[in-house]
Amino acid sequence: MSPSQPDKPLGLIAGSGALPLKVAKAQNGAVFVVALEGEADETLLQYPHIVSPIGRMKAAADALLDAGCAEMVIIGGIQRPNIEKLEFDEGGQWFLEQVMSGAHEGDDQLLKVIIAYFEMRGLTVCAAQDYLGDQTGKSGPQTGHDYVAHQSDIDRAIEVARVMGAQDIGQSVAVGRRLVLAVEGPEGTDGMLQRLRDLSPEFLGTADARSGVLVKLPKPQQDRRVDIPAIGRRTVELAAAAQLAGIVFEAGGTLFDDFEAVVALAEEKRFVSLGARETKLMPGHVMIIAGETSGDALGADLMQALRRRQSDVMVTGIGGPKMSGEGLASIFPMSEIALMGLKEILPRLPQLFKRVDEAVEHALATEPDVMVLIDSPEFNHRVAKRVKAKRPEAKIICYVAPHVWAWRRGRARKMKKYFDAVMAFLPFEPEVFATNDGPPCHFVGHPIVDRLEELEPLPDFKKKYRLKADDVPLAILPGSRVSEVNELVPVFGQVLRHLDGRIDNLRPIIPLVPHMADRVREMTAHWPNKPIYIENEADKFAAFAASRAALASSGTATMELALCGLPTVVAYNMGLMGDLLVRIMPVPSVVLVNLILDAPAMPEFLQDRCDAAEIAPVLLRMLEDDDVNNHYRDKLGGFRAAMRQAGEKPAGRAAALTLSMI
Numbered sequence: 001m002s003p004s005q006p007d008k009p010l011g012l013i014a015g016s017g018a019l020p021l022k023v024a025k026a027q028n029g030a031v032f033v034v035a036l037e038g039e040a041d042e043t044l045l046q047y048p049h050i051v052s053p054i055g056r057m058k059a060a061a062d063a064l065l066d067a068g069c070a071e072m073v074i075i076g077g078i079q080r081p082n083i084e085k086l087e088f089d090e091g092g093q094w095f096l097e098q099v100m101s102g103a104h105e106g107d108d109q110l111l112k113v114i115i116a117y118f119e120m121r122g123l124t125v126c127a128a129q130d131y132l133g134d135q136t137g138k139s140g141p142q143t144g145h146d147y148v149a150h151q152s153d154i155d156r157a158i159e160v161a162r163v164m165g166a167q168d169i170g171q172s173v174a175v176g177r178r179l180v181l182a183v184e185g186p187e188g189t190d191g192m193l194q195r196l197r198d199l200s201p202e203f204l205g206t207a208d209a210r211s212g213v214l215v216k217l218p219k220p221q222q223d224r225r226v227d228i229p230a231i232g233r234r235t236v237e238l239a240a241a242a243q244l245a246g247i248v249f250e251a252g253g254t255l256f257d258d259f260e261a262v263v264a265l266a267e268e269k270r271f272v273s274l275g276a277r278e279t280k281l282m283p284g285h286v287m288i289i290a291g292e293t294s295g296d297a298l299g300a301d302l303m304q305a306l307r308r309r310q311s312d313v314m315v316t317g318i319g320g321p322k323m324s325g326e327g328l329a330s331i332f333p334m335s336e337i338a339l340m341g342l343k344e345i346l347p348r349l350p351q352l353f354k355r356v357d358e359a360v361e362h363a364l365a366t367e368p369d370v371m372v373l374i375d376s377p378e379f380n381h382r383v384a385k386r387v388k389a390k391r392p393e394a395k396i397i398c399y400v401a402p403h404v405w406a407w408r409r410g411r412a413r414k415m416k417k418y419f420d421a422v423m424a425f426l427p428f429e430p431e432v433f434a435t436n437d438g439p440p441c442h443f444v445g446h447p448i449v450d451r452l453e454e455l456e457p458l459p460d461f462k463k464k465y466r467l468k469a470d471d472v473p474l475a476i477l478p479g480s481r482v483s484e485v486n487e488l489v490p491v492f493g494q495v496l497r498h499l500d501g502r503i504d505n506l507r508p509i510i511p512l513v514p515h516m517a518d519r520v521r522e523m524t525a526h527w528p529n530k531p532i533y534i535e536n537e538a539d540k541f542a543a544f545a546a547s548r549a550a551l552a553s554s555g556t557a558t559m560e561l562a563l564c565g566l567p568t569v570v571a572y573n574m575g576l577m578g579d580l581l582v583r584i585m586p587v588p589s590v591v592l593v594n595l596i597l598d599a600p601a602m603p604e605f606l607q608d609r610c611d612a613a614e615i616a617p618v619l620l621r622m623l624e625d626d627d628v629n630n631h632y633r634d635k636l637g638g639f640r641a642a643m644r645q646a647g648e649k650p651a652g653r654a655a656a657l658t659l660s661m662i
Contacts, residue, residue, distance in 0.1 A: 008068050008069060008070050008071070009027075009030050009031050009032045009048070009067055009068060009069055010023075010027050010030060010031045010032075010069065010071055010072065010073065010126075010131070011031070011032055011034070011064035011067070011069035011071065011072030011073070011123060012024060012031045012032065012033045012034065012044075012072065012073055012075070013034045013036065013060060013072065013073070013074045013075070014033055014034065014035050014036060014039075014040040014041075014044050014075065014076050015036050015039045015040060015074075015075065015076025015077045015078040016039045016040065016041065016076050016077040016078070016079075017041075017076050017077050017230075017232070017257060018041070018232075018257040018258070019075050019076055019128065019132070019135075019230070019255060019257055020033075020040060020041065020044055020075050020076045021041060021043055021044055022132060022135065022257070023073060023075060023128055023131045023132065024044060024047055026131045026132060027131065029047055031047050031048070032047070032048045032049065032063070032064060032067035032068075032069055033045075033047050033048065033049035033050075034049070034050055034052050034060045034063060034064065035049050035050070035051045035052070036052060036053075036054055036076070036078065037051050037052060037053045037054070039054075039076065039077065039078055039079070040076065048067060050063045053087060054078070055087050055088040055089065055092035056087070056088075056089045056091070056092060057088075057089065057091030057092045057094070057095055057114070057117055057118075058089045058090045058091030058092070059089055059091070060091070061091060061117070061118055061121040061123065064123060065121065065122065065123070069123065070122075070123065070124060071123070071124045071125075071126050072118060072123050072124070072125055072126065073125070073126050073127070073128040073131065073225075073226075074114070074125065074128070074225075074226045075128040075226075077230075091117055091121075094117060095113055095114065095117060111226050111227050112648045112652075114226070115225065115226060115648060116648055119649070125225050125226065126225060127225040127228075127308065128225075128226075128228075128255070129228060129252075129255060132255065135255060135256050135257075135258075135259050136251070136252050136253065136254060136255060136256070136259075137231075137249050137250070137251045137252060137253070137254045137256060137259065138251055138259075139251040139252075140251075142263045142266065143246075143263065143266050143267050143271050144267065150212075150213050150245055150246065152178055153175045153176060153177070153178060153212060153213050154175075154213055154215060154248055156175045156178050156180075157173050157174070157175035157180075157213055157214075157215035157248070158215055158217065158248075160173045160175065160180055160183070161173045161215050161216075161217045162217070164183060164184070164219075165217065165218070165219030169183070169184070170183060170184030170185065170192075171184060171189070171216050171217060171218065171219060171229045172184040172189040172192055172214060172215070172216045172229075173214075173215055174192070174193075174196055174212055174213070174214050174215075174242070174244060175212060175213060175215070176211040176212025176213070176244075177211060177212070181196055181199065181212055182195055182196040182199075189214075189216060189235060190234060190235065190238055193214070193235070193238035193239055193241070193242050193244075194238060196242040196244075197238065197241050197242040199242075211243065211244075211245065212243070212244045212245060213244060213245055213246050213247070213248055214235075214239050214244050214246070214247045214248070215247075215248045215249075216229045216231060216235075216247065216248075216249050216254070217229065217249070217250050217253070218250060218253045218254075218309075218310070225308055228253065228254065228255050229249065229250070229253065229254045229255070230254070230255045230256070230257070231247065231249060231254055231255075231256055231262060232256065232257040232258075232262065233257070233258070233261060233262055233265050235247065235262075236262055236265045236266050236269060236271070237265070237269075239271075240269040240271070245271065246266070246271045247266070247271070252311045253310070253311060284310055284313040284314055284369065284662075285313075285314045285315075285316070285366065285367075285368045285369050286306060286313060286314070286315050286316075286368060286369065286370055286371075286372060286658060287315075287316050287317045287362070287363055287366070287368035287370075287371045287372070288302065288303070288315055288316075288317040288318075288319065288323070288328075288371075288372045288373075288374065289317045289318045289319075289359060289371070289372075289373045289374060289376070289379070289380055289383065290317075290318060290319045290320065290323060290334060290374045290375070290376070291318070291334060291337045291374070291375065291376025291378075291379050291380065292334070292375065292376055292480055292481065293320065293480040293513045293514075293515070294375065294480070294555075294556045295319075295374035295375045295376060295400070296319050296320035296321065296322045296323050296334060297322050297447075297451070298374050298375075298399065298400070298447065298651075299317075299319045299322070299323045299328075299372075299374055300319070300322035300323045300325065300326050301447055301451075301650075301651035302372065302374075302399070302651050302654050302655060302658070303315050303323060303326040303327070303328070304326060304651065305649075305651040305652045305654065305655035306655045306658065306659065308652075308655070309655055309656065309659055310659060313659075315327070315328055316328070316329075316331070316362065316366060316368065317330070317331065317359075317362075317371075318330050318331050318332065318334055318337070318359060319334055320334040320335070320514070320515065321514050331358055331359065331362055332355060332358060333515075334515070335515040336351065336355055337352065337355055337376065337379045352378075352379065355379070356379065356382050356383055356386070359379075359383045360383055360386045360387055360390075363383070363387045363391075363394070364387065364390055364391060367391070367394075368394075369395065369661075369662040370395040370396075370397065370658055370659075370661050370662055371384075371387065371394065371395065371396045371397065372397045372399050372423075372654075372658055373396065373397065373398055373399065374399045374400055375399070375400040377402050380398070381415075381418070384396050384398070384418040384419055385417075385418045387418075388417070388418040395420050395661045395662070396418060396419050396420055397419065397420065397421045397422070397423060397657070397658060397661065398415065398419045398421070398422045398423070398439070399422075399423045399654060400423070400424075400425060401422050401423070401424040401425065401426075401429045401433070401441060402415075404432055404433065404436060404438070405428070405429065405432045409432070409436045410436070411438075412432070412433050412436035412437065412438030412439075413436060413437045413438060415438055415439055416437065416438055416439045419439045420439060420440075420661065421439055421440050421441070421442060421657065421661065422438065422439055422440070422441040422442065423441075423442055423444045423653075423654050423657060424441050424442065424443050424444065425443075425444070425445070425446040425650075426443070426446070426592075426596075427443050429441055429443065430442065430443050442653075442657055444650045444653040444654045444657065445649070445650035445653060446559070446643055446650060447649070447650040447651060448556070448559050448560060448563060448643065449563065449640060449643050450649050450650065450651075451537075452541055452560070452563050452564075455537060455538045455541055458538060458541055458542040458545055459538055459539060459542045460542070461473075461539065461542035461543050461545065461546040462546050464539070464542075465532055467507060467546075468505065470504070470505050471505045471507045472503055472504070472505055472506050472507060472548050472623060473507050473509055473543065473546050473547040473548055474506055474507065474508050474509065474547060474548060474549055474550065474551065474623070475509050475510075475511070475543055475544055475547040475549070475550035475551070475552070475561070475566065476492055476508050476509065476510050476531070476550070476551050476552070477510070477511060477550065477551070477552040477553055477557040477561075478492055478510070478520065478552075478553055479553035479555065479557075480513045480515075480516060480555070481516075482516070482519075484553050484555075484572075485516055485519055485520060485523070487573050487610075488553055488571060488572075488573070488610075489520065489523045489524060490523075491571060491573075491610060491611070491612055491615070492551055492571075492612075493523075493524065493527050494612035495551060495612045495615050495616050495619060496508060496527055496528050496529060497528055497612075498612055498613070498616035498620075499616060499619070499620060499623070500528040500529070502620060502624075503620070503623050503624060506529050506623075507529065507532060508524075508527065508529050508530075508531040508532070509531065509532045509534060509543045509547060510524060510531045510532070510533055510534065511534040511535075511539075511540040511543065512533055512534065512535050514535075517533075517535070520533075521533065540560075541560070541564060544560065544561055544564035544566050545564050545566075547566055548567075548622075548623055548629065549566065549567045549568065549569070549619060549622040549623050549629065550566050550567070550568040550569070551568070551569050551571065551615070551619060552568055552569070552570055552571075553570070553571065553572055554570050554571075554572040554590055554591055554604070554606075558570055558591055558592065558593050558602060559592060559593060559639075559643070561593075561602075562593040562601070562602070562636050562639040563639060563640050563643070565633050565636045565637060565639075566633075566636070567622045567628075567629050567632035567633060567636070568602045568632075569602070569603050569604075569605065569615055569618055569619045569622065570591050570602050570603065570604040570605070571604070571605045571606075571610045571615055572590070572604075572605075572606050572607075572610060573606070573607055573608075573610040589604060590604065590606060591604050593636070593639060596639065596642055596643070597635065597636075597638065597639060597642065599635055600635075601632065601635035601636050601639070602632075602636075603618050605618075
């Protein structure tokens with residue numbers, strides 16, 4: 001596989017062993033190498049390179065960026081250094097501060113901090129195995145023998161390896177006669193095998209009657225871009241010297257310095273077995289349910305992140321076009337459960353209950369290792385309750401914490417009965433769940449900042465859509481649910497009629513969501529100013545950057561608008577239910593942007609105030625008065641910094657937590 005940007009060299013941070021050179025050769029030399037001092041093979045110096053001490057992370061990133069790299073891999077062995085003797089530059093100091101904070105314990109977490117640094121610098125860290133073709137192992141026995149006589153030992157070793165991996169202890173375990181002979185410690189697999197070789201002969205077989213197997217598996221939470229089990233010819237030599245009968249690995253989840261040579265050596269050593277079983281060595285069925293557009297985007301990101309860690313993970317469930325684009329065959333169309341509010345739910349209750357039945361039946365029939373239910377509490381909480389009632393051992397995660405901080409805090413305690421964990425977007429939510437005796441709540445961060453930064457630089461919106469110099473773009477976002485669109489489009493149309501003639505060349509811009517696109521086009525076709533319709537995410541953010549102001553439904557869209565610093569008026573009406581909620585909410589705003597910034601950064605018109613006659617004057621001042629417009633831009637200026645979290649991206653954190661529960 002070649003990089004997604006083949007016109008740029010691949011950055012290669014190289015440790016010891018043969019694999020870094022294999023990656024360089026696979027790229028036909030189109031690489032820039034950061035050769036780690038004292039580790040990397042000298043043959044790598046034939047390529048453009050620098051030699052860098054381990055502590056010089058900034059120097060390494062600077063060199064890769066100066067060489068034009070956009071993507072990079074980290075591969076090769078590194079001996080555990082004496083931190084006291086290392087010389088750190090600015091990047092190394094940042095890494096050291098993260099480590100010394102105590103927030104990143106264990107090798108997996110240290111690697112995550114390293115990834116976070118390079119990605120903060122604008123580099124994409126890729127998996128080395130994507131560049132190595134057939135060097136990740138093949139499924140099934142690779143020698144002339146099978147596993148039958150050793151199946152019991154293999155099963156026991158896999159069981160132990162899973163427990164070890166979940167605790168970030170190690171990847172390798174040796175089992176013979178159902179006894180655990182050795183587990184990997186800080187010395188690594190080779191050191192473990194050397195210890196095993198020195199055991200009393202009564203625990204081991206002979207060259208003619210070997211006993212026991214080595215199982216080496218990825219840890220469920222490890223990031224496979226930079227940390228994947230490796231097996232080489234030395235591993236086979238040491239396993240044979242320890243009188244083990246064979247080695248079992250995860251096909252596609254293991255790196256070999258030369259797979260064919262390792263297989264040939266295993267045959268020469270008369271290994272009873274070397275290979276991966278036809279069935280998966282690690283459990284890997286995740287059921288994901290997304291019930292609306294924002295959940296579909298989260299689900300797609302989660303699917304990608306899961307596969308970076310466990311390439312053969314199977315995902316089933318319910319999702320929209322983005323999850324389908326990642327390979328999901330949705331049980332039924334997501335649009336059928338994209339409902340909110342009594343006005344929308346009541347007429348469709350029979351259909352909703354039928355779809356709940358189908359989701360529950362799928363979960364019970366397929367028994368996924370873990371379920372991730374994304375937002376949409378009207379649907380997903382019903383599914384969770386019923387699955388837990390029928391299958392108490394099921395692991396169920398709520399992704400996107402319901403706003404128990406805003407109202408009905410008692411929901412947290414109720415959720416504990418049917419959710420095993422909650423993955424939250426906001427840093428204060430874990431404390432709220434803990435205070436209210438809810439399920440364990442983990443802050444994974446909000447993906448919205450990363451999503452925007454992945455799209456930058458944005459297209460030139462005005463040029464692409466042929467706006468004139470004196471046009472005044474106004475972003476309009478009437479929501480993604482049927483009830484929102486039906487309620488808000490007429491109000492927003494009336495606002496435009498109030499503005500008609502007051503703002504010359506006003507150009508409404510409407511980003512569309514696929515399942516509501518036709519409906520929105522139909523309802524806005526006769527607006528006084530012909531809208532520009534946007535159907536992709538890059539153009540949407542480009543429109544926000546180019547617009548003078550926005551008129552939006554309350555929801556995720558307000559956070560996207562705030563990231564772009566766009567002055568926004570928020571309007572929403574949920575009918576009688578909304579009246580009740582507004583009265584009982586113990587917070588001063590329903591707009592999350594205002595709560596995060598602790599300031600009225602976005603004027604809000606809720607319930608009875610969701611009225612064109614009230615909204616239009618405020619929006620007019622935003623559009624025509626520079627001082628008013630700049631006032632709101634200043635208030636929103638700190639939002640991106642407030643939402644940024646150091647370290648791994650939210651989808652990566654969510655995937656790690658998901659796999660850790662298997």
